[in-house]
Amino acid sequence: MSEGDRLADWLESLGLADALAEAGLPTFTRDASGHAVWSEPDRVEELDRLLHSEGSEPEHAVPVGLLLIARQARLRAALLETPWFSYESLAQVRGVSVDATRYAVHKAAQTHRLVVVPVEGGVMVPAFQLTDAGEVRAEVAPLLEPLLAAGMDPWRAWAWLTQPAALTFGRAPAEAVTDPELTDLVLHAAVRLAERM
Known part of the structure; x- marks a missing residue:
C-alpha cells in the first residue's frame, strides 16, 4: 500500500x-x-x-x-438545520419591507443584541433569538450583549446559546434563561465567557 x-x-x-x-x-x-x-x-x-x-x-x-x-x-x-431567517424571510414575518428589516438587523447587530451570521450573498439570522413576530427575545438580549461585545464569532455564539450544556442541566442557555431558577446562572456564565474572549 x-x-x-x-x-x-x-x-x-x-x-x-x-x-x-x-x-x-x-x-x-x-x-x-x-x-x-x-x-x-x-x-x-x-x-x-x-x-x-x-x-x-x-x-x-x-x-x-x-x-x-x-x-x-x-x-x-x-x-x-435549525430555523433561521434571511432578510427577505424575516421581512415577511415582521410585515415590513426588506430594506427596513435590513436596517433593523444591522442596528441590532451593532448594539450587540442580535447574532447575525454572514454568509455568501447575505446573512442568516438564527431564529432562536427571535419571537414569533421576528423581534429580539427580551430574555436573550442580555446573553447576547456581553458575548457579541467581546467579539465572539457569530457561529460560536449561535452554538453556545443553542447547544445543551451541563451548566444548565442539559438545556441550551437560550432556553434555560427563561427558567427563573437558572436565569442568573446563565447570565453570569455569558459574562464570564465574554471575559475570557
Whole structure:
C-alpha cells in the first residue's frame, strides 16, 4: 500500500478527510480502483509528518487541529438545520419591507443584541433569538450583549446559546434563561465567557 493510500485510509477512518481543505492542507479523491489521488502528491510525506507530530507517541497521534475543524463543520451543519431567517424571510414575518428589516438587523447587530451570521450573498439570522413576530427575545438580549461585545464569532455564539450544556442541566442557555431558577446562572456564565474572549 502506498504512503498516500495509507494516509488517506487513516484520515477517512478518523472522519477527517473532509476537513483537509478547510485547514488549507492537501486533499485527495479516489480513482476508479480506490487509490488516493492527492492534490499535491509531493506534500504527502510532509502532511503525514505534520499530522503525526503531536503527543508522546507520534505514530499514534491524532491531529487535534483537524478534529476541531471537523467538529466545527459538523456543528455548523447542525446549526444550519435549525430555523433561521434571511432578510427577505424575516421581512415577511415582521410585515415590513426588506430594506427596513435590513436596517433593523444591522442596528441590532451593532448594539450587540442580535447574532447575525454572514454568509455568501447575505446573512442568516438564527431564529432562536427571535419571537414569533421576528423581534429580539427580551430574555436573550442580555446573553447576547456581553458575548457579541467581546467579539465572539457569530457561529460560536449561535452554538453556545443553542447547544445543551451541563451548566444548565442539559438545556441550551437560550432556553434555560427563561427558567427563573437558572436565569442568573446563565447570565453570569455569558459574562464570564465574554471575559475570557
